Amino acid sequence: MPVIEAKNLSKVFGRNIKQTLKLVDEGLTKEEILKETGNTVGVNRASFSVNAGEIFVIMGLSGSGKSTLVRLINRLIEPTEGNIIIDGEDLAKMDKASLRNVRRKKISMVFQNFALFPHRSILENAEFGLEIQNVPKEERSEKAKEALKAVGLGEYMNQSPGQLSGGMQQRVGLARALANDPEILLMDEAFSALDPLIRKEMQDELIDLQSSMQKTILFITHDLDEALRLGDRIALMKDGAIVQIGTPEEILVNPANDYVEKFVEDVDRSKILTAQHIMKRPETVNMEKHGPRVALERMREEGLSGIYVVDNKRNLKGYVTADDALEARKKEISNLEEILTNNIPKVDKDTAMNDIFNIIHDSPMPVAVIDDGKLIGIIVRGAVIAALSGDGEVNLTNA
Amino acid sequence: MLDDLLDFVPKIPISEGTKWFTDWLTSTFAFLFDPIKEHFGNFMNFTSDTLVSIPPVIIIIIVALIAFFISGKKFGLAAFSIVGLWLVYNQGFWDHLIDTLTLVILASVLSVIIGVPFGILMSKSRIAEAIISPILDFMQTMPAFVYLIPAVAFFGIGMVPGVFASLIFATPPTVRFTNLGIRQVSNELVEASEAFGSTGAQKLFKVELPMAKATIMAGINQTVMLALSMVVIASMIGAPGLGREVLSSLQRAQVGSGFVAGLGIVILAIIIDRITQNMNKRKKAS
Structure with a gap:
């Protein structure tokens, strides 16, 4: 209904x-x-x-x-x-x-420019709707505090709205609307x-x-x-x-x-979205510090079949598969360099999604996203499909 | 020939009409004016007598303390108050100063009590604004001396007609600024208070007046200053105080004492102005 x-x-x-x-x-x-x-x-x-x-x-x-x-x-x-x-x-x-x-x-309302009352504290703002209904002081401040906590502002109750950033002010606006339930x-x-x-x-x-x-x-x-x-x-x-x-x-x-x-x-999402919108933070090992054991441990923790390798400056060096790392550990090789795969799919951060689609289609490993030689993210196949359908974790704010 | 055109209508008896109207008011509302004259007059005398009976040192200290705290614990205004008020005392004008102060304070308080509600009314109704606005213009531009005439008719001579004349002259800024202050409250804030189900009174007292406070205080400051400027004029109808000293010096061409009494008014004006302005600033900051 x-x-x-x-x-x-x-x-x-x-x-x-x-x-x-x-x-x-x-x-x-x-x-x-x-x-x-x-x-x-x-x-x-x-x-x-x-x-x-x-x-x-x-x-x-x-x-x-x-x-x-x-x-x-x-x-x-x-x-x-x-x-x-x-x-x-x-x-x-x-x-x-x-x-x-x-x-x-x-009905409660949340406004474009927040419409907070500058002469009232955050708590008093959140209380406003209840105050109008003549709810007793203690009850209304309790409800208002709950609403503020729900929007993550539990600690700012006594400040005045002008002291908060825009995002926080709108949280207060939301709390004020929610306090009335x-x-x-x-x-x-x-x-x-x-x-x-x-x-x-x-x-x-x-x-x-x-x-x-x-x-x-x-x-x-x-x-x-x-x-x-x-x-x-x-x-x-x-x-x-x-x-x-x-x-x-x-x-x-x-x-x-x-x-x-x-x-x-x-x-048209495949046109406007680029690699950096759909990439996620990469799991990496640092070849100047870590050996095959650390690499294996990371892969086990994250449930991966391979991991990207970088140097101290996050420059992309290559890719290590779990199989190669296991082999290396058996042979007691302590350096990752010997088992690196260099033949890896790479795209620039500004590559359009259309193009990524072809690359990722026949790649066994996630695509590395590169900015000026540095590894800034990876793209897994699922992310591309999700982004195309419009309901994935599209991270436009990376841009 | 052309003159006949203008003389087509004989002289309209505005002056006679006004006189008739004032006489009518005086006789009809004597039951109202007489008690006001008597009780309010007594009250004013009582106030100024009380203030005069307080040793000047104590008043100076109190004023200095108010000045100190209201200006955010700065010494400038407090020091000025002490030196200025002492100077007035030193010149032998202390009692006159108190009379003037009483007149200004009472006239201002009454102006605010009358002015703020009218300002609110104006802000709420376009019709009220259309009616009150020209009346305010009239009140402010009519030479202040003119008010003395009906004031005397209603209340005789002395402090009461002085307050009455000051009231008419000094109220408009409070009305105007209250109206302006409320109309300036951002539309979204008004909407917010309505969206949560405020009644008209809740909207006014919880949102509009607090938001308009700074503007209203600026209007009140203007009102106080105008009331002070009426002091000399009101002395023409027997209002006591520094104004009377200025007037009598004028009549006797005594430039010295005229200057000193005028200086007293300036000192009082500066102290009152700075104190009311600082009240405004404090409100803004909080």
């Missing part, structure tokens, strides 16, 4: 709204209506439903109406027309007191203001948190990669209307129209 159900939600900004709505119903586009009436259609008859425990991503470019749409859901912006059904009740028809109650108990989280471009490295970290963390708390999340973003990473389902918006709703896979494979296709084209 859906937790949130939006039916024909529309928002028109301007005067003489009735006439504009008529044009909306006749199916005119945003541009035509603007020309005709001077009014802006923020959201044009959007309908969708979000299931319990689902991350539903609404994505679109700026001006597509996604931020307006999310504000219609908790009526920060009054809908011009349509219904918002939450737990069987229509928010659009609610009086102010009941609406306030829904906002207090059921709402069913629904509205996240309006929650990670867009963060730098890419932190953004990815926060995405991972949200996925982690979600696996334990199972909230219903409406996530707004303009970033397709983010949408693909987070979304159980994705709705694509253009000019205030929803043009396609589907799982990431459906959207990638079957774009509903040209607009979606153009969007998706940009993420």
